[in-house]
Amino acid sequence: xxxxxxxxxxxxxxxxxxxxxxxxxxxxxxxxxxxxxxxxxxxxxxxxxxxxxxxxxxxxxxxxxxxxxxxxxxxxxxxxxxxxxxxxxxxxxxxxxxxxxxxxxxxxxxxxxxxxxxxxxxxxxxxxxxxxxxxxxxxxxxxxxxxxxxxxxxxxxxxxxxxxxxxxxxxx
Amino acid sequence: xxxxxxxxxxxxxxxxxxxxxxxxxxxxxxxxxxxxxxxxxxxxxxxxxxxxxxxxxxxxxxxxxxxxxxxxxxxxxxxxxxxxxxxxxxxxxxxxxxxxxxxxxxxxxxxxxxxxxxxxxxxxxxxxxxxxxxxxxxxxxxxxxxxxxxxxxxxxxxxxxxxxxxxxxxxxxxxxxxxxxxxxxxxxxxxxxx
Numbered sequence: 292x293x294x295x296x297x298x299x300x301x302x303x304x305x306x307x308x309x310x311x312x313x314x315x316x317x318x319x320x321x322x323x324x325x326x327x328x329x330x331x332x333x334x335x336x337x338x339x340x341x342x343x344x345x346x347x348x349x350x351x352x353x354x355x356x357x358x359x360x361x362x363x364x365x366x367x368x369x370x371x372x373x374x375x376x377x378x379x380x381x382x383x384x385x386x387x388x389x390x391x392x393x394x395x396x397x398x399x400x401x402x403x404x405x406x407x408x409x410x411x412x413x414x415x416x417x418x419x420x421x422x423x424x425x426x427x428x429x430x431x432x433x434x435x436x437x438x439x440x441x442x443x444x445x446x447x448x449x450x451x452x453x454x455x456x457x458x459x460x461x462x463x
Numbered sequence: 464x465x466x467x468x469x470x471x472x473x474x475x476x477x478x479x480x481x482x483x484x485x486x487x488x489x490x491x492x493x494x495x496x497x498x499x500x501x502x503x504x505x506x507x508x509x510x511x512x513x514x515x516x517x518x519x520x521x522x523x524x525x526x527x528x529x530x531x532x533x534x535x536x537x538x539x540x541x542x543x544x545x546x547x548x549x550x551x552x553x554x555x556x557x558x559x560x561x562x563x564x565x566x567x568x569x570x571x572x573x574x575x576x577x578x579x580x581x582x583x584x585x586x587x588x589x590x591x592x593x594x595x596x597x598x599x600x601x602x603x604x605x606x607x608x609x610x611x612x613x614x615x616x617x618x619x620x621x622x623x624x625x626x627x628x629x630x631x632x633x634x635x636x637x638x639x640x641x642x643x644x645x646x647x648x649x650x651x652x653x654x655x656x657x
Contacts, residue, residue, distance in 0.1 A: 376490035448620035451645035
C-alpha cells in the first residue's frame, strides 16, 4: 500500500508540460485539402494558421471542356471541334470604334451621339446614325478582308524544350 | 476640337486594348493528351508561385501591323500548373504561404519548386501565329538550398488562328501546356536521380 502511494506522489510531481498532450505548431501553418477550381480534384495545401479562405488569385469554377488542339489545324473547318471556352470577338469592337470615328468625320456632337432630344436634333441624330452605320459596315468588311488568310501549309507545331541554367547564389 | 477630346476621353476610360483588339483568356485546362502522356511519380514535391505569377499579362501583338492583343498568361497558367503537378506527383503539396526551412522540415517535404514566368513572345505573319511561354524553375532542398535551376519553353505555332472562334485562346492554352509538360517531366527526371 505504501509503495502505491509513493508511485502516485512521484507521478503528481511531474511537470504538467510532460503530461499535457497539446503540441503547439512552431511554424504557424496548417494543412488544408482543397478542390481544384476547374477540375474539382483535391490537393493538399499549406497555408498560414487560421486562414482557410480560398486563394483569390485562382480562377473561380468554370464548366469549360478540355481544349482539343486539333481545332488549330488550318485544314480543319470552323466548328468541326466543339469549343465552349472563352473567346474574344474583335468585330463588334471595331464596329464601335468605327462609329466613334464617324462622330469625328460627320462633325456630330456628343449630345446627338447619345440621344436625340428634339425634332431637329433627332434628324441630325438619324443622319449621324445612318452615316455611322454605313461607315461601320464598310470598316467591318474591310478589316475582315485584310486579315483573311489562306494558308498553303497544313498542321500546327507544338514544341516543348527545357534547358538547365547556372545556379545563382541567393542573397540572405 | 471638342469632339476629338470626347473620343480621346472615352478611349482612355474604356481602355484602348479592349476597344480595338483582342483580349485573350485561355480556358486554363490541360488537354486529354497531357493527362495521357504524363505518368504519376511517387515523390513528395511542394510548389510555390509568387503572387506576380497570377497577374502576368502581355500586350505583345506580334508584328507592327497586327491588331492590339492582350494575353492573360498567368491567369490561365495558374490552374494548369496546379493540375499538372497534381497529375505528375503522388504527394503534391501546394504552398500558399511563403516557404520556410522550418515548414519544409515540419512536413518532411524534400524538394520545393518555385516557378516564375520569365517571358512571353508572340510572332505573327500573314499565315499564322507563334506563341512561346518561357518559365524559370528553381528547385530547393529541405534546407532551402538551391539544388538545380532550369528553364522551360513551350511553343504553339498555328495557322489561321484568328479565323476560328477560340483560336487565339486555344493557341495560348497550347503554348502554356507545352511549357508545363516540359517542366514536370524534367522535374520528374531530376528527382529520380536524387
